[in-house]
Amino acid sequence: MKTLFKRLPLLFLLAALLVSLSAQDITKGSLSGVVRDATGAVVPNAKVSLTSPFGDRSANTSASGEYTFLNLPVGAGYTITVDAPGFSPARTSNVVIGVNKQTTQDVTVQIGQTTSTVEVTATGTSAIDLASTTIGADINESLYKNVPVGRNISSVIAMAPGVTDGVGTGAANPSINGASGLENQYIINGANVTDPGFGGFGTYSRVFGSLGNGVNFDFIQEVQVKSGGFEAQYGQALGGVVNVLTKSGSNKFRGSLYGYFAPRQLEANRPDVNNVVQNVSTRIVAAGNYDFGGDFGGRLIADKLFFYGGFNPQYAHSYRSAPPAFGNSSLGEIDVRTRTFNYVGKINYNLGSKHQLEGSVFGDPSNVPNGYTRVSSLSSSDDLRQSGLDFGSRTWTGRYNGALTNAWVVSTNYSNYFNKFTENPKFNGAQVLDNVGVQEKTGPARTYNGLGFIEGSESRVNQVAATSSNIFTFIGAHTLDYGYQFEDIQYDDTRRYTGPDFQLPSLPEFGPASGKTQFGANLTREHQGGVLTNPIVYRVTRGDYSNPAVAVLTRYHSGFVQDAWQIGRRLTIKPGLRFEQQAETGTAFRYVFAHNWAPRIGVIFDPTGNRKSKFFANWGRFYEKIPLDIAVRSFSFESGLRGDLFKDQGPGAPPVLTAANYIPGGKLAQSGGPDNLTLVAGGTKAEFQDEVVAGYEHEFGQGFTFSGRFVYRHMRRIIEDVSGINVTQNNAGVVQQYVVANPSAKLDIFKNAFPCTAGSKNCDDTTGYTSIGDNPLGADGIPDGFPNPSRIYKSMELIVSKRFSNNFQLYASYRLSKLFGNFEGSFRNDNGQQDPNISSLFDFTNTDGMLGYQAIPGVLPSDRRHQLKAFSNYQWKNFNVGAAWTLQSGTPISKLGAHPAYSNAGEIPLGPRGSQGRTPWTFPLDVHGDYTFKMGEQKSLKFVADLFNIGNQTRVLRVDQFYELDGGTPNPDYLKPDNQSFSYPYQRPFNARLAIRFEF
Secondary structure, eight states: HHHHHHHHHHHHHHHHHHHHOOOTTTTTTEEEEEEEESSSSSSTTTEEEEETTTOOOEEEOOSEEEEEEEEESSEEEEEEEEEEEOOOOOEEEEEETTTSSEEEEEEEEEOOOHHHHHHHHTTOOOOOTOOOOOOEEEEEEHHHHOOOOSBBBHHTTSSTTOOOOOOGTTTTSSEEEOOOTTTTTETTTTTOOOTTTTTOEEEEEETTTEEOSBGGGGEEEEEEEEEOOOOTOOOOOOOOOOEEEEEOOOOOOEEEEEEEEEGGGGGGOOOOGGGGGGGOOOEEEEEEEEEEEEEEEEEEEETTTTEEEEEEEEEEEEEEEETTSSSGGGGEEEEEEEEEEEEEEEEESSSSSSEEEEEEEEEEEEEEEOOSSSSGGSSSSSSSSOEEEEEEEEEEEEEEEEEEEEEEEEEEEEEEEEEEEEEEESOOOOOEOOHHHHHHHSOOOOSSSOOEEEEEEEEEEEEEEEEEEEEEESEEEEEEEEEEEEEEEHHHHEEEEOOOOEOOOGGGGGGGGGGGGEEOOOEEEEEGGOTTTTTTEEEEEOOOOSSEEEEEEEEEEEEEEEEEEEETTTTEEEEEEEEEEEEEOOOOOOOEEEEEEEEEEEEOSSSSSSSSSEEEEEEEEEEOOTTTTTHHHHOOEEEEEEOOEEEOOTOOOOOOGGGGGEEETOOOEEEOOSOOOOOOOOOOOOEEEEEHHHHHHEEEEGGGGEEEEEEEEEEEEEOOOOOSSSSHHHHHHHOOOEEEOOOOOTTOOBBBBBBBOSSSSETTTTTEEEEOSOBBOOOSOOOOOOOOEEEEEEEEEEEEEEETTTTTEEEEEEEEEEEESOOOOOSSTTTOOOOOOOSSSTSSBOOOTTTTTTTEEEEEETTTTTTEEEEEEEEETEEEEEOOOOOOOOOHHHEEEETTTTOTOOOSSSSSSSTTTTTBBBBEEEEEEEEEESSSSSSSSEEEEEEEEEOOOOOBSSSEEEEOOOOOOOOTTTBOOOOSSSSBBBOOOOOEEEEEEEEE
């Protein structure tokens, strides 16, 4: 059986090749147009020939004078030649094909001799894609290389309307049209490179967040950001779909060598948050970046075999220092270095004019040498909280594209994606958070003796996809797309707490944990119960006694069919249907999220019929592809215990966690365990949202295009782990059973417990509530007391763009939006929790009112009401000047109390969401300049300068919203710059980057 599973990817690929069940390839583009004569009449049955550095194609126009070419390699250099009896041949050159979109190029033929050819340059190519209802942005290197942006894909993605930083997930995992930063899909060269564990971009860690991906700025040919209105061939994402295409070789040899330099000396001074807060922590003093490399591409066999490759080592420096309250301040500034070795390679082979093979590889092996890797680890008085990191990804892809006939094209794709993350601690000690100084108001909290929670992972993804497009006529013109995709994902996760293993006491109050071996622990040193007259103790806040190594997997199937039905010259109807099924397997059990039917319907109307404008609308249902964290945490054996107390060993001393030092009387709380395994409620289905998109686009003269659109998204069903008791019942000792379900106001899967009088029938005298037995599951006709989960996003977007002509281009957008509800999604910004589908949000009912405003809808943490982006550049002789301006309003501020059962900070809104105002507006201006020194026809030396935030804005991006700290301790830094997330709370000040490039 294992051998069969290993061969599954190959078997699926062979099956796809045999049956050709594979629509338009998302790494390619298409070309369409109408051939007319000088009077405007259409010319049927004309021969249309398409030539390019990538091969030749031909087709005949239909009865309505239309022609279409599908699955074309992206790039410039296409030439269209039209031959029709009685007309002079017409040739249109310099046609550019964009990624995953339809380029429109109409051709006019003149009556005359067939030996005389009319030459035209493709200045009239329409920027309006009349085949798609998708909204977003197509960003190519002619824009992002001429304006000031960062040297990574994330910075290019951020240029698109509807995209903003994910707050807690940062710019690397952005929020796209209201979704959290862990709900996007990322595709590079047709391979899904979304992190399987959490849904992040590239390598993702629960502790460190996003750590990178294997393709940098210089390797990219085009980035397509789909932010809404996806056709049926797209699924898996509730946010956006990011489609990245790396460069390819052609008949011309092209390459570059470059170096980029952004030393800390080119950054202005950063404000020190420790000057304004009491809970001081590590200061991020400055940052610097250096990278160099090169790329080269060309032909191995003219018109047949092409190659491209690139290598780009990057060196990032983060300079940090500990505040004077900690002994490590004597170390001065510490340079934490990250080394990444980006590489990419691609081979394209034309098997004749209608069949192509492509192979690519890209990766980003990275490491951080042993040191104070975690920002918080320097805020200590010892050197025991150091570690080193080893991480990165590698992706292989293989593709076949073929035009079996002029009306039938197929595409098959296989990819293998590998991703790993490892943290290696210098010292294996139990982490201690010393809160005594905070309780006694004599000093800040101190963390010492160990790193605490550490987690490593390895992902292995085999993906096969096959799509096909058929063009035919039946009561209008049709382009029928259909396809199938399969992903086999294995995910190995190792999660534990630092510290030596120790045996839990064999006492009845420990229940299933009695006598078990616990693998490390996180501890809090405090006065017992928060009462200053009580003795100081160690309280276990986190610790597992289950196997730290967990191997899980998921198998994902999807299929789709969609039609583009063109009725006349003006109306196109796009019905589609997508089917998805996902099976998640943990070490304890397997669950299949089946029968996920996602219908789509779109309409496109060209009011003039001249292909220069369109009205469009689309309705669709979109399902989440469930990250594997739920299989690790809930579908596997995870057994933990917290709340047990041990004798204090003194400030700064390592704890001794032995049975002899155990102190009875702690509030023990069990999680998981073989007798309390998280279950899945029968009938639980996948999470989905419905979306409506509508808009209008028009292309004016001189390449100017205007687009206005409206987006409405409504989360209809979610997945979360729940229990059927409230906080008061939990604190009284009523059994808490976690169950993965679709919470709603109608959910009834638990027996309800009610207050009772001791000694009365069916009364549990220990808890004071009616007994529900050891198994609380079972419908009793009474709703369990959950709210309806809600997330509603509305936006209006206005976009103005001008393609590069007359030495000038512009791309600008404005978005007015609102994000409202009580459920943020896979990432919770209120408490920083990144446990997709199993957050603590629905762990308890709120029938006792202990959860404040948690269930009441309000503005969600990543809501930004206004956002304006503008990118432009102008070329004059050998000089180029560009600018970027991003103006956006702040995010909501809430009053967050500690959880009344878990004691975690930042869990409970104590008033309406956003009741404390918003963070300030930000509007940094960046500028770019370069000068090109010509050294020959194809050689040049370019000098580049990018200046970011030239006004040196240093406004607060995040404020501390924790009204209470762990255990309900008042937070003296409430509403001050956020020093709890250990990320820099201010805008980065003015900084600059210099570069030199040799291009040939």
